[in-house]
Amino acid sequence: MASQPNRIITIANQKGGVGKTTTAINLATALAAIGESVLIVDLDPQGNASTGLGIDRRDRKLSSYDLLMGTHGISDIAQQTAVPNLAILPSTMDLLGIEMEIAGESDRVFRLRRALFSDDAAQYSYILVDCPPSFNLLTMNAMTAAHSVLVPLQCEFFALEGLSQLLETVDQIRRTVNPSLDIQGIVLTMYDSRNNLALQVVNDVRTHLGEKVYHTLIPRNVRVSEAPSYGKPAILYDLKCAGSQAYLQLASEVIQRERQRKAA
Template sequence: MASERNRIITIANQKGGVGKTTTAINLATALAAIGERVLIVDLDPQGNASTGLGIQRRDRKLSSYDLLVGSHTVEEAAIDTAVPNLSIIPSTLDLLGLEMEISQQPDRVYRLKKALDQTGGLAYSYILVDCPPSFNLLTMNAMAAAHSVLVPLQCEFFALEGLSQLLETINQVRRGVNPSLDIQGIVLTMFDARNNLAQQVVNDVRTHLGEKVYRTLIPRNVRVSEAPSYGKPAILYDLKCAGSQAYLQLASEVIQRERQRKAA
């Protein structure tokens, strides 16, 4: 198993457009800003996390594909970003063909776990895995490797329906692949305080899942939406905007939960 100091958190939701990659980038940046050493593994073939951290496609000499096929190590594939203490293993379109390449291999769901098991000497405090917006072999690899899953959930009408499907998926992975997988927490994204429906969704999710739901609400925020086009996390693009401040609060909650877990 990867060293306990390498806390592996998979950020997943089979629904697209919920702020998954935005959460991965900005949570990682906030953790790095307070001195944690952080690695993002971009497992989405679209590579939005890589682009959002300013990693040009021409600079992605090695990627998470190379990690999963076993040709290179984490140390070889990781790239430093403009954020101190934050590295990323970028994504390329090669990932689209991975499922066909390894689907017959007996260890096909454990490829990422095997790669991350070798990171003990690299001393990352947190490894965040950004998943594609679907449940496929890439997401299975992420969940098989992780200690816990963080679920971004958009404050919209169908949120609870999609969440119940995802929680069942996590239970299936726990039963068949990774018995120690836990739910790190549910983070409510794209919250609009002017929208009564958004507040109702917040209330419903908190009623159903209680303490699993983070107190921090990530608001809809233009500056957060603009930041990826500049190849920057929102926290670097505009630290004072409401979205950046919310992700800093979320990072504090994540660390607080980790301390409580270790003390338990």
């Protein structure tokens, strides 16, 4: 049996604009900063995680598309980022057509799992998969490959409605193709302490989901929003800003939960 990385975490939410890619980039950077070996798999055809880590589109000769098609392995595709210990499998628009290309294949939802449960992947202690903002074959591949799902949730009125749909999807994947899949945690993003509605959403989510919700709140932060345009994670762009500090705290929580899981 092939080796496997210590932990594969899919970062997913079918709703766009919730800070999913920002969370993937900055959580990965924070984990790498404390010495973990981390790989991001960019599964979103828009390729925002790749752009946000400074990978120019002209330099994406191979991508996660090639991984899913089985023509190349992780070691062929992975590009080192400006962050020590952090590599990425970049994304290209080719991913838009993959659903039609492999729709008739019996292994269509297992493509990513097979690639990540390989000797190539074993060198990484964490693999974070950044999904598109929809539930499609790419997201199914990500959840089928993952040990757990981390859900960024924006502090807004319809947050819980969208979350219940996502939790049903995770349950469906668990029942059909990946019985060991669990919820790594819910991370509340774009929090504005001046907004009473945001505080109400935080309280509602904690009431419904309890310990599944991370203690760390990711605030709305201009510096975090600016960072991708410079091809940098916020933690490299401005380490001292509130958003960067929050992602460092989130990384600590993720690692703490992993230790508890292993000890259980």
